[in-house]
Amino acid sequence: MKKSGMLLLAALSAWLLCGCSIVVPKPPPQNTVTQVSTIDALLSGVYDGSVTLRQLGVFGNTGIGTFDALDGEMVMFDGRIYQVKADGKVYRPALEEKTPFAAVVDFKADRVVVVNQPCSFKDFEKLIDAEFPDMNMMSAIVVKGSFDYVKTRSVPRQSRPYPPLTEVVKNQPEFELRNLDGYIVGFRLPAYVKGINVPGYHLHFICSEFISGGHILDFSMRKGSVGVDICDRFYMILPDAKTGFSDADLSKDRSQELMKAER
Numbered sequence: 001m002k003k004s005g006m007l008l009l010a011a012l013s014a015w016l017l018c019g020c021s022i023v024v025p026k027p028p029p030q031n032t033v034t035q036v037s038t039i040d041a042l043l044s045g046v047y048d049g050s051v052t053l054r055q056l057g058v059f060g061n062t063g064i065g066t067f068d069a070l071d072g073e074m075v076m077f078d079g080r081i082y083q084v085k086a087d088g089k090v091y092r093p094a095l096e097e098k099t100p101f102a103a104v105v106d107f108k109a110d111r112v113v114v115v116n117q118p119c120s121f122k123d124f125e126k127l128i129d130a131e132f133p134d135m136n137m138m139s140a141i142v143v144k145g146s147f148d149y150v151k152t153r154s155v156p157r158q159s160r161p162y163p164p165l166t167e168v169v170k171n172q173p174e175f176e177l178r179n180l181d182g183y184i185v186g187f188r189l190p191a192y193v194k195g196i197n198v199p200g201y202h203l204h205f206i207c208s209e210f211i212s213g214g215h216i217l218d219f220s221m222r223k224g225s226v227g228v229d230i231c232d233r234f235y236m237i238l239p240d241a242k243t244g245f246s247d248a249d250l251s252k253d254r255s256q257e258l259m260k261a262e263r
């Protein structure tokens, strides 16, 4: 058989095998932030997972998010997914688990900034804003650092009917971690993502022993290196209707709710 005929046969059998029902996600181009659902859907209580962690991994090796039923904070670091549950412990979830909200990138730092002096969360924001002044691009951030203090929180697993996120965080467990090394993973996103993701800084933490972490509320870093990957592409995966996404009211301004839920 001629080469072109072989190719045609291969393509035809691949199509038949797929049965047009199995969608195999393709990795996105470089510098793409890939996101599952929207922050406003999460705020309104759409906590049912829609994308498996295995599928999420196709879109990147670095990122943050949460898990099915809002069961803790996600840190994806170096291709591994860590789940910081409400008990403060770190778990390695099965790849069949699903996420209702996450944002990931295939992280390659465009530039690394070395920080040699003590720096608070506020100092950190000022420093990164000064070093990377283009606020209209999406920036993925990975920090390897030594910390005097990191204050984190997690969120407890919820059951139906799901309360809105502002209700959940009223009882959020908070953790004060002292004198430890670890990694910050997160994003600085532009103001225009309002409603879709978190404008400004949204950072999660995992310690270097992978035994504690969470959504960062505050920190004081002794020293560290800050890698920033500027991303100019954005890809969204919307949840299917069964998750409640299609019935959520995503028309109203939830910025106040976001402030309460994230800071």
Ligand SMILES: [Zn+2]
Pocket (backbone or CB within 6 Å): 064, 073, 202, 203, 204, 215, 216
């Ligand atoms: Zn978070």
